[in-house]
Amino acid sequence: MRNRTVIVLGADGYLGWPQAMHLSSQGYRVIAVDNLVRRRWDLECGTSSLIPISTMERRVERWRELGRGDIEWRLVDLTDAEALSDLIASTKPDAVVHFAEQRSAPFSMVDREHAVMTQLNNVAGTLNLLFALHEHAPECHLVKLGTMGEYGTPNIDIEEGFITIEHNGRTDTLPYPKLPGSFYHLSKVHDSHNIHFTCRAWGIAATDLNQGVVYGCTTPETALHPELATRFDYDGIWGTVLNRFIVQSAIGKPLTVYGSGGQTRGFLDIRDTMACVQLSIEHPAQPGEFRVFNQFTEQFSVLQLAELVRDARAAHGGETTIDHTPNPRFEKDTHFYNAKHQLLVDLGLEAHKLRSTLIDSVIATVEEHIDRVDLSQVGVSDVEWTTGRSRAATGKAQVATPAAETVA
């Protein structure tokens, strides 16, 4: 696959930008696509990346200036079917990596508008892509980012996409049941069904990566220059729970754990996301195949994460307390969780471990940018998941809900 064309959709995002650089450094022709909507959502929410991020123009220019190669930057909105179709027709990609979605569960739960926008953006964008591939690049391999949150927390082992069921004396292997916990997670389930259908009906080749929560912000490529940095979100709308805990501990605030903190999820290092996507591209699904990989490397409960952050701080002489607060989310805080994650290991994934140096390195990154922490983003949740309304009325206050962690 080296020297072949890969389109990275959502290339201005936390994962898309480092993935574009990673694939470029591996010799792929990379076309980086985004509509920059995430930067607009930040303005709407009054949120921003702790690490300053450059414009896409500056990023690709810096990449070129460092002699790392060309990343072709295109401003395209996936909900613009014609523009997306033109892009696929004119570039004939060998693979498309699709990160370009609204990916915050709390943002999708603010109110009707945000729920509808999330599902229109995500489901219509993916449908537009499927039609464009069918028409203009039927042999292209689609690598789509889903989420482990599609499965919910069933009281049985979670398989990788499919489960063999015996029913009334007959047996079949069927898609694993999904029980997602937000309109965002539901959009991913709808995507999975649409993709699976087009694999069966049109012969599309697709890999659905049910990804866990990603941590870390440093890859070999982002470390090359500050202008190549990727974003670090720590607020309640966009930030993941680990980032929020690390920022809370850095500013001397208690770590706010919802309920008992038994909510258990799969996690992975950002460098492993890069590797998993590359492995998927290099071992493509066959025409007509809908392949599902559970893309995470370790599972932790929220309380375990809080304790890891507290202990890592203590090792540097800092003291951190852990507070338990009522859970604003619609989720169980005590449950069974055992999700399989073998298929990417079988392809060669060598996982990084959270307990190694990662927490230390993320703590160091936060310390470096501590003067940029917005204290108003480290407060109390305002999104009421069970009513579908946010308590505040407009603007920043409407969605500034920093305590509802995004378990993406």
Ligand SMILES: NC(=O)c1ccc[n+]([C@@H]2O[C@H](COP(=O)([O-])OP(=O)(O)OC[C@H]3O[C@@H](n4cnc5c(N)ncnc54)[C@H](O)[C@@H]3O)[C@@H](O)[C@H]2O)c1
């Ligand atoms: N970050 C995680 O921990 C995590 C975990 C599981 C799954 N995922 C999935 O991985 C993908 C990337 O996540 P991320 O954290 O990098 O998100 P992000 O918000 O940082 O990046 C997403 C990018 O997609 C772009 N985008 C959104 N809608 C678009 C559209 N209609 N047209 C063009 N561009 C559009 C945004 O502008 C943004 O730059 C998402 O699909 C997310 O659901 C992320």
